[in-house]
Amino acid sequence: MAFEKSLTIIFGVVACLLSVALATPGTATFYTSYVPSACYGNKDSGVMIAAASDPLWANGGICGKVFNVTCTGPTNPVPHPCTGQSVVVKIVDHCPGCGGTLDLSREAFAAIANPVAGIIKIEFNQIG
Structure with missing residues (x-):
């Protein structure tokens, strides 16, 4: 039983390290008008x-x-914009020339950073 528990913990640590190692650096901005979108037209895709x-x-x-x-x-110069949280988002639109790697919804941006920052450094990885 103790061996199985240790193995589970080790696997979890390795999985966490692997996900961090696979993260891609970039920048993020935010936007507030979600419909229509380049991917789904007038379909509401939520706010994340x-x-x-x-x-x-x-x-x-x-x-x-x-x-x-x-x-x-x-x-x-906005000090400490990050909340320490991560957010999961679905790509629903195209942002040509938006100045960042990802243009997050305001709600998604606010989950991970102070919106006053306007643009932040991020790491992101595809999970689905």
Whole structure:
């Protein structure tokens, strides 16, 4: 029993380290008008959503993909913008020239950072 518990703990630690190692650095901004979207037109997709920048857009191939996003620090003088939380978002839109890797909904941005920061450093990885 103790061996199985130790093995489970070790597996969990390795999985956490692997997910951090696979995270991609980038930047995030936020937006507030969610419908219509480039992926789903006038369909409401909720508020835990994001728009992909040109390098990620892949001619719409990223639509519907799900990402875990974590704030890693400021890009401007706003001290300590990160909340220490992560957020899961679904890509529903395209953000050509938005100035960040991901343009998060205001609600998703606020879950991981102070919106006053406007733009933050992030790490993100696809989970679905």
